[in-house]
Amino acid sequence: MLLLGAHLSIAGGPHNALIAAHELECNCVQLFVKNQRQWQMAPMSKQNIDLWNSTRQKFQNQILYIVAHSGYLINLAGNCQDVLTRSLQALREELDRCRQMKIDRLVLHPGSHRGQGAARGIELVTTGLNAVFEQIPDVKILLETTAGGGHCLGGTIEQIAQLIDASKYPDRLGCCLDTCHLHAAGYPLWPQEHLDDLLQKIDRHIGFDRIGCIHLNDAKGETGSHLDRHEHIGLGRIPTDAFKYILLHKKLQKVPKIIETPKIPGSQWDNDRKNLAKLMPTSKVFQATWLNAEKIIPRSTGGPHDLRRPLRTPPRTCNPRHRAKSSPRTAFFALA
Numbered sequence: 248m249l250l251l252g253a254h255l256s257i258a259g260g261p262h263n264a265l266i267a268a269h270e271l272e273c274n275c276v277q278l279f280v281k282n283q284r285q286w287q288m289a290p291m292s293k294q295n296i297d298l299w300n301s302t303r304q305k306f307q308n309q310i311l312y313i314v315a316h317s318g319y320l321i322n323l324a325g326n327c328q329d330v331l332t333r334s335l336q337a338l339r340e341e342l343d344r345c346r347q348m349k350i351d352r353l354v355l356h357p358g359s360h361r362g363q364g365a366a367r368g369i370e371l372v373t374t375g376l377n378a379v380f381e382q383i384p385d386v387k388i389l390l391e392t393t394a395g396g397g398h399c400l401g402g403t404i405e406q407i408a409q410l411i412d413a414s415k416y417p418d419r420l421g422c423c424l425d426t427c428h429l430h431a432a433g434y435p436l437w438p439q440e441h442l443d444d445l446l447q448k449i450d451r452h453i454g455f456d457r458i459g460c461i462h463l464n465d466a467k468g469e470t471g472s473h474l475d476r477h478e479h480i481g482l483g484r485i486p487t488d489a490f491k492y493i494l495l496h497k498k499l500q501k502v503p504k505i506i507e508t509p510k511i512p513g514s515q516w517d518n519d520r521k522n523l524a525k526l527m528p529t530s531k532v533f534q535a536t537w538l539n540a541e542k543i544i545p546r547s548t549g550g551p552h553d554l555r556r557p558l559r560t561p562p563r564t565c566n567p568r569h570r571a572k573s574s575p576r577t578a579f580f581a582l583a
């Protein structure tokens with residue numbers, strides 16, 4: 248099965264994101280668990296909890312994965328004590344909200360070290376994550392790859408791996424790949440050899456089983472531009488074949504794939520519907536270009552890029568100490 252969904256609005260209550268996902272025929276969805284541009288978070292009303300639970304139950308056979316995305320103000324790596332304190336509080340509350348809503352994964356941007364240096368930034372993020380994991384159980388955090396550049400952490404695969412390895416709780420940490428950010432950070436996603444190289448690098452440093460979500464966004468900027476500007480599928484710099492390859496990749500089959508492409512204020516579904524149609528194999532738009540997708544999947548067996556064979560997994564080089572402590576890698580994401 249191909250897992251595809253969109254980031255959808257929670258205006259009027261989080262259950263509305265599920266209703267929208269149902270309307271758009273998505274089998275996975277991403278949402279904020281609160282207003283993403285405010286620090287404070289009002290408790291969820293009894294009515295909204297009931298609506299969330301009943302709507303979720305109603306669509307349980309269709310919507311298989313739900314991913315939460317944390318608020319944009321959170322920065323665990325910064326140099327301002329007030330922001331650090333608020334960030335920790337906000338992250339704790341969001342994790343707790345995820346527990347309440349029975350969402351098992353929360354996407355987090357690693358943050359900006361604000362000139363203190365990457366090493367200090369990583370130290371701060373690690374300390375912060377250890378603290379919240381100690382207080383709130385269960386929910387996993389997915390560190391999102393970022394466009395890098397400036398003081399932004401998470402622009403390289405190695406840095407995401409470093410953050411996971413430095414944690415006292417590596418079993419609670421996974422990653423979220425964002426195609427726009429990877430491309431902007433300097434990883435070319437096409438032709439196929441580049442994408443294969445990147446996927447192998449990710450497997451070597453982080454592990455496929457730690458990928459808890461993939462954001463499929465086209466990019467406005469050039470490779471390596473560090474420009475975090477999402478574009479509609481097919482209208483940016485990333486060839487659509489790259490998205491199809493990721494969608495159909497055998498090793499990524501159980502990873503929810505979410506579009507975060509631009510919305511039109513007031514009628515966000517129109518754009519989402521169009522972007523999803525470019526990626527959904529059942530849609531006419533996809534089928535019109537399906538031959539293309541067939542072409543990029545080698546029919547022969549034995550080739551290094553044959554999707555029906557598992558990818559070669561080179562020996563891990565990345566801090567095996569923590570790996571040994573982890574639960575079996577295949578069980579990292581057990582939902583659905």
Ligand SMILES: [Zn+2]
Pocket residue numbers: 316354356391
């Ligand atoms: Zn994000």
Ligand SMILES: [Zn+2]
Pocket residue numbers: 391425462507
């Ligand atoms: Zn993203």
